[in-house]
Structure formats: C-alpha cells, structure tokens
Amino acid sequence: MSVLPNISNNDNVNFEIILHSTGTDPDHQRLDRILALKKLPWSFNLVEQHELANLPGGDEGQPVMQIGRCFFVGSFVSIIALEQLKATPTFFPNGNCGMPLALAWWSSEFFRVLRDNQDDGLFKKYCTIISRQIIDGRHFLQGSLPGLADIHSYAPLWALKKHGRDMTILECDALLAPWYQRMANIGECRPKKINLDENNLLGKQSLFETNFPECDAIADKETRRWKDQGKLFLWRSPLVN
Structure with a gap:
C-alpha cells in the first residue's frame, strides 16, 4: 500500500x-x-x-x-x-518513503561528479555503494520489488553510459550487472x-x-x-x- x-x-x-x-x-x-x-x-x-x-x-x-x-x-x-x-x-515497496525520496540529491550528485571525472576508482566506489545493498541476494534495493530507491540508483548509471562512460566496472560486478539489467527491463x-x-x-x-x-x-x-x-x-x- x-x-x-x-x-x-x-x-x-x-x-x-x-x-x-x-x-x-x-x-x-x-x-x-x-x-x-x-x-x-x-x-x-x-x-x-x-x-x-x-x-x-x-x-x-x-x-x-x-x-x-x-x-x-x-x-x-x-x-x-x-x-x-x-x-x-507503489514506489515504496517496503513502506519506507523518506530514504528513497532523499536519494534524489545523492543520485544527482553521483551523475554530476562522475560526468566530469573519469577516475575509475571513484566510479567503482559509487557502484559498490549500490551493490552492497543487494549483497543479501535481494533482487532490488528494498526487497523483491523495484521502487524509487532503485530508480534513483539506476538513473545516473544510465546517463553516464549515454554520455559515453566506460561501464566495464559495472558489467563485471556480479551483483550490480544483473540488477542493472532488471531495471532496464522494467515495463x-x-x-x-x-x-x-x-x-x-x-x-x-x-x-x-x-x-x-x-x-x-x-x-x-x-x-x-x-x-x-x-x-x-x-x-x-x-x-x-
């Protein structure tokens, strides 16, 4: 609900x-x-x-x-x-509304910083932050269903790829790559x-x-x-x- x-x-x-x-x-x-x-x-x-x-x-x-x-x-x-x-x-599959909404700022900063910085080490750290949220085997960040937290995490990665960023780090992450594809396939x-x-x-x-x-x-x-x-x-x- x-x-x-x-x-x-x-x-x-x-x-x-x-x-x-x-x-x-x-x-x-x-x-x-x-x-x-x-x-x-x-x-x-x-x-x-x-x-x-x-x-x-x-x-x-x-x-x-x-x-x-x-x-x-x-x-x-x-x-x-x-x-x-x-x-x-719902955008909030586990009932938590505040955290996903607050991620809007983080998501925007994620893209802004990495768009102008080709440092792979920094990019890997951002990817690790996301992949750690699904290390317990869940399909999406708030459980078995996608929500706003996933969208805020996915959007800057999509935009970086659109802007020509090398996505090898993401593609080689055993947790993040399948999650990214699940997000791309929604709808x-x-x-x-x-x-x-x-x-x-x-x-x-x-x-x-x-x-x-x-x-x-x-x-x-x-x-x-x-x-x-x-x-x-x-x-x-x-x-x-």
Missing part, C-alpha cells in the same frame, strides 16, 4: 501523460523508469534545450511532465504526483513520440483535477494563463536535479 494519499477514485485512472525532455539526462531516465514501473502509457515530446526553455517551467532545464493542464517540473514533484494518482504498484509500455510546441501545448485538454496535497506541501502551485490556450497549473521540484 502506498504511504502517500491516493487522490484517484481507483487505479484505472484515465489520463494522458506527456514528458517534455531532451532525453539525455538522469532526470529523464528517472521519469522513464517511474512511468514504466507504474505501467502507465505516456507520450514523449523530444525537444532541444532551447525549446524546453519555452515550455511552462522548462526554463530550469529539467524535464517537464504534463498531465492535462497540470505541469510538474523535475522528477521529484512528478514522483509525488504519480504516487497519488496511481497508488499501485512494457514504451512511449509514443509526438511533436508539440508552446503554441499547441494544451490543445483541447480538459481542466484536469488540480488537487495534489503532497505536491502542494513541497512546492507552491502556480496558476498561469498560457498564450491564448487558457489556464495551466505548475509545480516545481524543490530540488535541483
């Missing part, structure tokens, strides 16, 4: 999710794995960095998740919103690619439910008018990813 309040009537929620992203940073992969774990269909609007800046909240350079007229900037607040919209499967829903810009962003989207109590607790909701397309609602992640 989710440790956050579920604001949907049931788990058969019908809503469209669009991820606006450049597709290369750890935050994009966090959201990709998050949506895969929730088994939610979604669309991917691939944009260049300068195009992202033209979208609501995109000026911070983070991916933006759109649900109807609601926009969530960065993975942190998007995670909170999705857990409330669809409680199962059957792959995104459909669409093309949107700021001039056709909202289209005929209905005014989606905007009561996200946990999001409101960590980020102020902004209400905006967007060009001639009407109102939208925006939450920004409190962490820089």
Whole structure:
C-alpha cells in the first residue's frame, strides 16, 4: 500500500501523460523508469534545450511532465504526483518513503561528479555503494520489488553510459550487472513520440483535477494563463536535479 494519499477514485485512472525532455539526462531516465514501473502509457515530446526553455517551467532545464493542464517540473514533484494518482504498484515497496525520496540529491550528485571525472576508482566506489545493498541476494534495493530507491540508483548509471562512460566496472560486478539489467527491463509500455510546441501545448485538454496535497506541501502551485490556450497549473521540484 502506498504511504502517500491516493487522490484517484481507483487505479484505472484515465489520463494522458506527456514528458517534455531532451532525453539525455538522469532526470529523464528517472521519469522513464517511474512511468514504466507504474505501467502507465505516456507520450514523449523530444525537444532541444532551447525549446524546453519555452515550455511552462522548462526554463530550469529539467524535464517537464504534463498531465492535462497540470505541469510538474523535475522528477521529484512528478514522483509525488504519480504516487497519488496511481497508488499501485507503489514506489515504496517496503513502506519506507523518506530514504528513497532523499536519494534524489545523492543520485544527482553521483551523475554530476562522475560526468566530469573519469577516475575509475571513484566510479567503482559509487557502484559498490549500490551493490552492497543487494549483497543479501535481494533482487532490488528494498526487497523483491523495484521502487524509487532503485530508480534513483539506476538513473545516473544510465546517463553516464549515454554520455559515453566506460561501464566495464559495472558489467563485471556480479551483483550490480544483473540488477542493472532488471531495471532496464522494467515495463512494457514504451512511449509514443509526438511533436508539440508552446503554441499547441494544451490543445483541447480538459481542466484536469488540480488537487495534489503532497505536491502542494513541497512546492507552491502556480496558476498561469498560457498564450491564448487558457489556464495551466505548475509545480516545481524543490530540488535541483
């Protein structure tokens, strides 16, 4: 059971999710794995960095998740919103909510430091931190099911590989390599690619439910008018990813 309040009537929620992203940073992969774990269909609007800046909240350079007229900037607040919209499967399989959420900062620093540092010794230390969590034979960091802790640990490794990092250390780790592959294999829903810009962003989207109590607790909701397309609602992640 989710440790956050579920604001949907049931788990058969019908809503469209669009991820606006450049597709290369750890935050994009966090959201990709998050949506895969929730088994939610979604669309991917691939944009260049300068195009992202033209979208609501995109000026911070983070991916933006759109649900109807609601926009969530960065993975942190998007995670909170999705857990409330669809409680199962949960991001917190052993009931521990605090530690996985706190890993957001560690995950971001992991990527930032190692992106600019080719020191294999440092990379191995980071990999060892993760592999030690599954040394008892568990498949995922919080037990038999994947959760947010796994996603935060997986995303920077994926991004480093995307940026050309030599992954031999990871591939030779008898614990980490199978875990990494299990994370890569999560989810059957792959995104459909669409093309949107700021001039056709909202289209005929209905005014989606905007009561996200946990999001409101960590980020102020902004209400905006967007060009001639009407109102939208925006939450920004409190962490820089």
